[in-house]
Every structure is written in C-alpha cells, then in structure tokens.
Amino acid sequence: xxxxxxxxxxxxxxxxxxxxxxxxxxxxxxxxxxxxxxxxxxxxxxxxxxxxxxxxxxxxxxxxxxxxxxxxxxxxxxxxxxxxxxxxxxxxxxxxxxxxxxxxxxxxxxxxxxxxxxxxxxxxxxxxxxxxxxxxxxxxxxxxxxxxxxxxxxxxxxxxxxxxxxxxxxxxxxxxxxxxxxxxxxxxxxxxxxxxxxxxxxxxxxxxxxxxxxxxxxxxxxxxxxxxxxxxxxxxxxxxxxxxxxxxxxxxxxxxxxxxxxxxxxxxxxxxxxxxxxxxxxxxxxxxxxxxxxxxxxxxxxxxxxxxxxxxxxxxxxxxxxxxxxxxxxxxxxx
Numbered sequence: 001x002x003x004x005x006x007x008x009x010x011x012x013x014x015x016x017x018x019x020x021x022x023x024x025x026x027x028x029x030x031x032x033x034x035x036x037x038x039x040x041x042x043x044x045x046x047x048x049x050x051x052x053x054x055x056x057x058x059x060x061x062x063x064x065x066x067x068x069x070x071x072x073x074x075x076x077x078x079x080x081x082x083x084x085x086x087x088x089x090x091x092x093x094x095x096x097x098x099x100x101x102x103x104x105x106x107x108x109x110x111x112x113x114x115x116x117x118x119x120x121x122x123x124x125x126x127x128x129x130x131x132x133x134x135x136x137x138x139x140x141x142x143x144x145x146x147x148x149x150x151x152x153x154x155x156x157x158x159x160x161x162x163x164x165x166x167x168x169x170x171x172x173x174x175x176x177x178x179x180x181x182x183x184x185x186x187x188x189x190x191x192x193x194x195x196x197x198x199x200x201x202x203x204x205x206x207x208x209x210x211x212x213x214x215x216x217x218x219x220x221x222x223x224x225x226x227x228x229x230x231x232x233x234x235x236x237x238x239x240x241x242x243x244x245x246x247x248x249x250x251x252x253x254x255x256x257x258x259x260x261x262x263x264x265x266x267x268x269x270x271x272x273x274x275x276x277x278x279x280x281x282x283x284x285x286x287x288x289x290x291x292x293x294x295x296x297x298x299x300x301x302x303x304x305x306x307x308x309x310x311x312x313x314x315x316x317x318x319x320x321x322x323x324x325x326x327x328x329x330x331x332x333x334x335x
Contacts, residue, residue, distance in 0.1 A: 009066030010305065012312040020069045020236070020266045021062045025055055025083065027271040029076040031104050032140035033126075035167050035196050039140060050273040052086045054291050058269055059090055061301045068097040075271065078107035084114050091119020098122065102165070106142065108150025112157040122234075123154055124192075127164045129173045130183060138172065155187060161234070163190040163251070168217055169210040177217050178224050185248045192238045192251030193217050214252040221250065236266070261315035267308075275305065277312040285311075 010018040027044050029037070050058070059070055070090060077083055078101075091099050100122040101115065108115075108125070115123070127147060129135050135144040154162055164184055168174050177193065184191040195214060218241075221227060227241035227250060238251030261278075268276040273288025285308045287301065294300040 010062075010309055012309045014312075014314055016264055016312075017066070018265055018267055018309065018312070019067050020071070021059065021067045022071045022073055022266060022268045023055060023059065024073050024075065024269065024271040025050075025052070025077050025086065026075040026080045028079060029074055029104065030079055030106055031076065031142045033104075033128075033142075033167075034138055034140070035169065044272055048272050050269075050271065050288055050291075052080075052082050054273070054288070055269070056086060056089050057291060057298070058273075058287055058301065060093060061298055061305060063093045063095045064298075065302055065305060068095070069100065070096060070098070071100045071102060073102045076104050076106065077101065078103055078111055084111075084118055087115065087118040087120055100124070102126070104139075104142065105147035105150040109146065109153045112150070112153040115154075116157050116159065120159070122160045122162070124163045124165050125151055125154070126166075127151070127180070128166045128168075129176055130179055131176070134173060134176075151187070151189075155189070161190055161249075163192060163234075165192050165194060167194045167196055168212045169196060170212040172210060174212045174217070174220070177220050181221055181225065181243065181248070181250060184250075185243060185246045188247055190249040190251065192253055194253040214254040218252065237264075267312070275308055277308060278315075281313045283311045283313050 012018065026049065032039055032041065062070070070093075072083075072087065072090070074080070080086075087099065087101075090096070093099075098121050099119050101120050102124040103126070105125045105127065108123075125147070128138050130144070132144045135142055135147075151162075151164075164180065166173070166177070166180055168177065180191060193214060196211065218227065226244040228244055230240050230242050230249070232240045232249060237253050239254070240249045240251045242249055264278075268279065269287065270276055270284075273286065273291070274284040275287045277283040277285075285304060287304065290301055290304045
C-alpha cells in the first residue's frame with residue numbers, strides 16, 4: 001500500500017481512525033515508581049534511542065497522515081536534554097490541534113513557563129498520594145514537596161485543563177482516592193484514576209494482589225461526592241464523570257475492568273523507535289530502521305506507517321496473573 005496524496009488519515013482494519021500519537025522521548029526517569037519499573041533498572045544505550053531530530057521527523061509524518069494530537073512522554077520527558085527545542089518544533093506543526101505532555105512533576109517548578117511558551121497546551125502530572133512517606137515508598141526517589149510546588153506553578157502559568165494521573169494499588173494508596181479528588185477540586189483541576197498496567201517485571205508486588213478496580217474507586221468516591229457521567233473526551237481512554245457542584249472531572253482508565261479497545265485511536269512511538277500499535281500487545285514496526293536506512297525519505301516513512309495499520313490488533317490481552325508483556329516496562333513504552 002502506498003501513502004498516496006489521497007491518504008489523509010490512518011484507518012486500521014477494524015475501521016478505527018488513528019489520530020493520536022504518544023511519543024516516549026526517553027526511557028530514563030528520575031523516579032523509580034514501583035508499578036513502572038524495577039528498582040535497579042538497566043536503561044537503553046543512547047545509540048539505540050531515536051534522536052530528537054528523528055522524533056521530529058516521525059511526528060511530522062504522522063501529522064501529514066491526519067494525527068491531530070501528540071503527547072510527549074517518557075520515562076520522564078523533562079530530564080531529556082534538548083526537550084524544549086523539540087517541543088518548540090512540534091508546537092509549530094500547524095495541523096496539530098494539541099501538543100500535550102505527561103510528567104512526574106519533578107521539573108515543573110522551573111520549566112512551566114518555558115513549556116507554555118513552547119506551545120504545550122495541556123499537562124498531565126502523575127500524583128499517586130499526598131502523603132510524603134507513601135510518595136517516597138511508591139516513587140522510591142521522589143520528593144512530594146517538589147511535585148506539589150510544580151503543580152502550583154503550572155496552575156499559575158495557566159494551561160488548559162491540567163490533570164492528575166493516579167495509579168491505584170490496593171492497601172498502598174487506595175484509601176486516598178477521596179483526598180486526591182478533594183485536592184483536585186481545591187485546585188480546580190481534573191484527575192484520572194488508572195488500573196495498573198501489567199507491563200514489565202516489577203520486584204515490589206504481586207499485581208493481582210494489589211489490583212483495585214475502577215468500580216471500587218468510584219464506590220469509594222460516591223460516599224463523599226455525587227458523580228455524574230459525562231461524554232467529555234480528551235482523545236485518550238479516560239471515561240469521565242463530573243463532581244457535582246465543581247468544575248473537576250474524574251476520569252477512570254480501566255484496562256482490566258472496562259476494556260476500551262473498541263474506540264482506540266492511539267499508537268505509541270517507543271524511545272527506541274518502535275511504532276507500537278497496541279499497549280498490551282507486541283505488534284510493532286521498527287521506524288528507526290526505516291529512517292536510518294532511508295535518510296530524509298518522508299514518503300518511505302509515511303508508507304511504512306500506513307502499512308502498519310494492517311497489524312494493529314483488535315484488543316489488548318492484559319492478564320494480571322500471566323503478565324504477557326514481560327520485557328517492556330512502561331518507562332520505555334510511554335506513559
């Protein structure tokens with residue numbers, strides 16, 4: 001199949017239009033979150049990673065093929081040298097509706113203004129607990145005070161619909177969902193709760209034992225708040241409710257309890273240049289090889305991307321007991 005001029009959007013064999021690209025620009029992170037990676041991680045050699053120029057090249061190919069939203073992730077994207085220059089370049093792609101960022105918040109206090117100036121529209125910030133000791137246990141290396149200062153800074157700078165992301169683990173932080181929602185309400189921002197993704201071998205816990213479903217979270221919240229379901233979508237898998245009497249939306253990302261594959265509009269570019277067609281499967285195409293074998297050949301790259309839609313699977317096969325994706329941690333995949 002050729003990427004002829006008539007092809008202006010990516011459509012898979014199940015009729016789903018792919019208009020959202022998530023890019024992991026590094027597998028490195030200054031945290032070691034227990035659900036994301038092992039405490040002692042071996043990161044990829046830098047030569048195996050896409051360069052910032054190659055990332056920009058891929059992003060422009062996707063924009064030409066109808067992608068309207070790009071999310072930059074990691075690892076932790078803000079520790080990547082040159083990230084602001086990359087974001088400025090991506091922010092200049094006229095056909096994009098949104099350039100957004102996911103971060104652990106550790107660098108936001110000093111970088112928020114620059115991110116705004118670079119063209120980042122929205123920011124998602126990981127925050128699993130408001131308890132400093134628990135935060136240290138979950139992140140292993142993180143400083144809660146620094147993250148909270150970063151959140152206040154991005155609020156002051158002013159981004160569209162700032163959102164917190166919280167991965168909930170039974171008997172670790174599930175008791176805190178009400179406190180996290182109240183924090184979001186008090187700061188007039190949104191929050192999404194995420195069921196843990198079984199990616200990579202983690203040495204901290206048994207994923208089946210710490211699983212806490214979205215339904216349980218919602219039941220906990222409804223003891224204190226009235227939640228009304230709404231049809232709002234932000235391009236990702238969150239299903240939203242509004243906290244009645246506030247402007248805060250509460251999202252639920254439920255890969256186990258409420259499979260969202262039928263509406264999947266996303267693909268991921270990993271830090272090493274693999275185009276991952278599904279978070280929960282290994283269907284992928286090596287775009288780095290295509291780029292380096294065909295320097296500057298945009299048409300060849302776009303043709304490869306179009307052809308990749310043929311292998312995008314219908315759904316993921318997450319299983320808490322079997323852990324199907326053993327060697328790919330979330331930090332290299334892109335959060």
